[in-house]
Amino acid sequence: MPRYYIDSSDGSFSHIDQDGVELTGDEAARYLALDALPDMVREVLPDGDQREFAVRVRDAGGRVIYSASLTLTGAWRDGGDEEDGRTSEL
Template sequence: MSDTDGIELESVEMARIEAQKALPDLARDALPDGNQKTFIVSVRDEAGQVVLRAALSLIVEVTPENRPA
């Protein structure tokens, strides 16, 4: 999913805070098919250069005693 509009923020620190807030919502809205998914938010400046990246990994593991035979 890509956001082509974006929002303007005052600083990289504000962008970090917004990226961290967005990651759980992305994970909740796009649960993975399978056992592992990494969600990444890239923050770009007005020139389009990435200035910050934040990632959240979602991993599902079944304990050995509960795996199908």
């Protein structure tokens, strides 16, 4: 099976995968990279509401074959529903 390297960045810390993982092919590597993004967001939530998370997949030759990013933008809002403090619209 081919070896893939999944590099990641949370906007302030980057990790370059030195070990890699053997997967069945490019689609499996893409899935693994995309699956990592929500976990990355959960890990840094206490650090703030503005962050860009990114992953890239390299093949065994070091060529980047896939990349994806997820942007977190959060903000407190004034107002809301009078009954319970929540807004009724997104």
